[in-house]
Amino acid sequence: MMHVRTRTMAAALLLAAAAQTLAADGSMAGNWALKIVSPQGTRLPKMSLVQEGNHLSGSYQGMRGEAPIAGTITGNEFDLTVKIETKDASLVVEYKGVLTGDALSGKVIMGRLGEAAFTGTRAR
Secondary structure (H helix, E strand, O other): OHHHHHHHHHHHHHHHHHHHHHHOOOOOOEEEEEEEEEOOEEEOOEEEEEEEOOEEEEEEEEOOEEEEEEEEEEOOEEEEEEEEEOOOOEEEEEEEEEEEOOEEEEEEEOHHHOEEEEEEEEOO
16 A cells, blocks of 8 residues: 555656646747738748746847847746837837747737737747
8 A cells, every 4th residue: 555655646746846847937049930920911030049047138130130139938928029220210029929849929019010920930
């Protein structure tokens, strides 16, 4: 009987550890290929992220050039902000979404240009 209790206790501890791991912040470090589908057309920006704890930073490459990107991740939900500067104007773009393994999904808020859905995949 003691042997069964030991196994049951070990299984319970493993389940608790797995649940805690799933609740931990995901890793967004690395390179990402994004796809934005909006009324202005389909865009395919890229980003390269570094993660320290739940803080994200890196570079964003889109049709208007390269810009720094920063944000946070809590659990599997993230917020990223990039400020794109051109000679004529600036645009703050916000990504709000969910990380699922090597995939991203959510919405992108493009200031005066409105909102759109986006998806992303980790580039290898």
